[in-house]
Amino acid sequence: MNPRAASPQRAPERWPLLDRDDWTGREARHHQRVDALLEGHLHRRRHGIAHPVEDFLFTYYSHRPAQLRRWHPGAGAGLAGGVLPAGPGESFYTEVPGGVALDVDRFLAKRGETASFVSSLLRAVHGRTANLGCFGLHEWAMLYKLRPGEARHSQLPLRLGAEGTDRVVESHRIRCSHFDAYRFFTDEARPRNELRPTRDSQTRMDQPGCLHATMDLYKWAYKLTPAVPGELVADCFELARDVRELDMRASPYDLSAYGYTPVPIETREGKAEYAAAQRRFAERASDLRSQLLRVCELLTADA
Incomplete structure (x- = not known):
């Protein structure tokens, strides 16, 4: 990965950096877990077999298996060393002292409206009592x-x-x-x-x-x-x-x-x-x- 040159940041420079062993270990565990979750779906897809229950998460939702497998540390942590494998999301990283982290300003410039909606929705739902009477x-x-x-x-x-x-x-x-x-x-x-x-x-x-x-x-x-x-x-x-x-x-x-x-x-x-x-x-x-x-x-x- 070639992160874009560092720009003035609000939070990322203060975020802790994961050392290489930490983030490669987390990435490997994530791959192992997701591969197990995807195994049945990918096997059926290769053989043209449909499944009325498990296919839903890949037909109704737009996140592809390869995207689910991709690991990111997320907001609140950076990666020491300044080198990341190329892949989706890399354009949202920037250099910070000692490594790379999410470029919050760039992220919000592109997805700020989505983040605002998601935050409002989740906060509203979180404050409500569950209704358990719909019975599907x-x-x-x-x-x-x-x-x-x-x-x-x-x-x-x-x-x-x-x-x-x-x-x-x-x-x-x-x-x-x-x-x-x-x-x-x-x-x-x-x-x-x-x-x-x-x-x-x-x-x-x-x-x-x-x-x-x-x-x-x-x-x-x-x-x-x-x-x-x-x-x-x-x-x-x-x-x-x-x-x-x-x-x-x-x-x-x-x-x-x-x-x-x-x-x-x-x-x-x-x-x-x-x-x-x-x-x-x-x-x-x-x-x-x-x-x-x-x-x-x-x-x-x-x-």
Whole structure:
């Protein structure tokens, strides 16, 4: 890497520098961890095999496997020696005494608007009480009154059939607060939602119990790369992967051919199982959200 010449910096000159053994060790551990997480997906991709659960993180989100594998120390730390492997994000580094660190001014000049939005959204969600009463009905509303073959995963059978799926939607209160779930509701299901989330209302409406808001921590982490440490991006990816599994197990689809047991949210027992898992995910997400907010604070320190 050839970092651009040093410019006046606000925080980076005061950040500790990792010595070569520290940062190469962290990088190697990150590669090992991410390679294990990606192994199944990359194998299937090479052989043209689709997976209705695990492919989501690579089709819905724009972060590619090679980008996830890339390690950065993140805001708050630099790298001693002034030499980094070439790769994505290198243009955001600059020389500091004894090494290189993130050029905060340059980063904010390009991604400041994103950082401001992410900070506002995460702070708002962090201060709210989790709502655990949605029971994953967004996936059911995405299938309501569809004709055969129109579903996103039309190759998968429905546990209750089309009529049974529609009855679940009709017999439940639906209060989906997440725009990126609501926007996939069928035209017939949309009026049944008690809320009307929009992109502009996301900061007001997202809440920490929402599975999609939790999965989106991965999106916010990679959108702030290289300011976010590689380990934290991987933590958010792993949480999103686990949440996606629950999301689909609680859906109308029959995933038994892929080894998944259903969470039958149409039953009292299934609702209890779903809410308990939701609570555990909200707890994991709270810690990661705090860490991402800390990154935002480091980016704006002394501004």
